[in-house]
Amino acid sequence: MTSTAFAARQGALSEAMQRERVDLLILFGNNWHADHLRYAVDFGIQEGQGIALVHPDGSSVLMLDDPAECARARAEGLDCEVVFAPALVREARGRLSRAGNRTIAAAPFHLLPYGLLHGDEDLRVKDGAAIVERLLMTKMEAEIAAVRRAAALADEGYAVFRAAARPGRKDYELIAEIEAFFRTKGVPENFMIIGVGGQEVRGMAPPGGKILKEGDLVTTELTPCYDGYYAQICRTLVVGEASETQKRAFDVYLEAMLAGIAVTQAGVPASAVAKAENDVFRKYGLGVYTTSEYTRVRGHGMGLFPDQKPQILEDVHINLESGMTLIVHPNTYHPDVGYLVLGDSLVVRENGSEILCGTPRELFSVM
Amino acid sequence: MRRGLMAWDADELPRAALAARLARLREAMREERFDAFVIYTNIARGAGACWLTGFTPYWNEGLLLVPADGEPLFATALSKRVAEWISSVMPQGDVITTPKPAALVAERLADAGARRVGVLELDDFPAGHAHTIVTAAPAVALFDGAAAFHCARGAPDAYELLLIRRADALARQSLAASVGSTAVDPLALVARCEQDARLGGAEECFITLAPDLSRPGGFLRADRPHAFGATFALRVAVAYKGAWSRSVRSFASDAQMQQAFALADAALAAFSPASSSVLKREVESTFAHIGTVFDWSAEQPRGSYALATVASADGCAEGFDASAPFIINVDAELAGARWRGARLVEPRA
Structure with a gap:
């Protein structure tokens, strides 16, 4: 079930990604900082942590490390693929490594899990604040x-x-x-x-x-x-x-x-x-x-x-x-x-x- | 955010108990040759720092620095005026408020000449903080300290056990209160349940509901109208002074189904596995005479998580500790109807 506000947000986020020439946006969230995930996939996380991978065409995948939260996300009928990922960082990193040579941005950048960016081969990801922060501040x-x-x-x-x-x-x-x-x-x-x-x-x-x-x-x-x-x-x-x-x-x-x-x-x-x-x-x-x-x-x-x-x-x-x-x-x-x-x-x-x-x-x- | 009762009671959590936990962590640090240990905390991942200090930030984030000796330091981006309040509810550790907690931690690590620094769950540690630390203290190398922390924490001590039991009592009482309430609207039922838990002193309370167990799907938040089915369930997680428990009860309007649910409740109440190796078998045998188990899982505190899945029917979770209390979650079919339950299980003496 999507809200009117969410439908508007999806369009605004796609536009912003295209304007900034970003092919993939990584958004991280938990019960404290739930805003970025909520903006992109309309899920209010309560327990555990989540990572969403968002494409400019609006398609996205939401990975959650808590099984009950994952079941809730599916029951809420989110407009995205929902994946149970008990090893959240490993799952996300695996998907990113398959993303190929693309321009990737992430937000909130400073809260991104260390293991997502650093590993056998460090991922090149830029701060996605320019895409997301203005959208979060100025509302439709x-x-x-x-x-x-x-x-x-x-x-x-x-x-x-x-x-x-x-x-x-x-x-x-x-x-x-x-x-x-x-x-x-x-x-x-x-x-x-x-x-x-x-x-x-x-x-x-x-x-x-x-x-x-x-x-x-x-x-x-x-x-x-x-x-x-x-x-x-x-x-x-x-x-x-x-x-x-x-x-x-x-x-x-x-x-x-x-x-x-x-x-x-x-x-x-x-x-x-x-x-x-x-x-x-x-x-x-x-x-x-x-x-x-x-x-x-x-x-x-x-x-x-x-x-x-x-x-x-x-x-x-x-x-x-x-x-x-x-x-x-x-x-x-x-x-x-x-x-x-x-x-x-x-x-x-x-x-x-x-x-x-x-x-x-x-x-x-x-x- | 945490908005329920947050207070320190020396009888519930004496300083000596926290000092003993700190000593255990330092022993584990020495085993790993760590010069210092860093634990990240926020409301979603507060269990690690809370075990050592008795404190969970109600909002924002912080870093707990455990040096090789001396007082731990809690560096938080909460405002300056909040430091005095934190000190009043955090019986172990010094508090410093700063807009850049990682920079302060890096400065302390550099001053102490630290080189090998253990970090609880390094992969999950915020990359921004890690970058600040290794940039400002270039001699420092970060290592995952999850195993060392797990080894130090072990089974709960007597004080943690009492707090867990209190949290569990609040969860069960709040569910019982909802049974006795006259609420006919699911949102009102959730409200009654939460009110009871918070009046009892809950620090936090998460309630979700499966409004109609005849329909597929998980537990939902009370953020939209729902209609009750003939059978429904409430799932309540309660924190009391940083200790968490979870309880789930299923309800039926039909008298015959109420009887079947009561049998399942009794079976769950009697569930007491002999060892971790037979957990799966014991879950299935406990419910064999009354229904079919679809799914089950066990939860325990793990690292910075207050309740993490440590065993499950599909076998993808691991780390179950048979010597520690755990939450057992069961999803079963009874007489053609779905039933869900969860409770705190304490290990056999």
């Missing part, structure tokens, strides 16, 4: 529709999260509720981290068993996946009534996010979005909290990978293009209240952006 409308649906699920998911958060609950119990909700909606994957507490909290991580108590800030980023595409929402809630200090701190993040969104449009460098967000923090004397000591990025791309290029940082000068899907999130530590997050997913357009998240931009309170 069929892909944007999937991101839009994922963002709607993120909104619904955050409502479930708010309802689940209350004093006395453990942080991982909230994750259990949200995951159960997402499974009922056909969401197979979700990138999610959480922070619970006050000034001592300097970031988000997987849950460690913290119990929610009155006055805690509870931060999360939810990133559900629909048809392979991720969209993210970042929100913060307070257990009980928000203090004036918490409200004042939140206002800085809201102003920063709005500033970032306001400058987002095609042709603008990613650095400009980060600068707009960071300038708000600087205005309030909080500039130090925009550095890597306190925060990672001021947003990032999303698509078949939940955290893809372009990263929104002041030293990233990639120009935004219409069709890129991003989250703008000025998430960082605040010295008065601890780590605080706020972010919305959007689509970059020629003259601005299309906001995908509908959850109110507020500091929520739960009792």
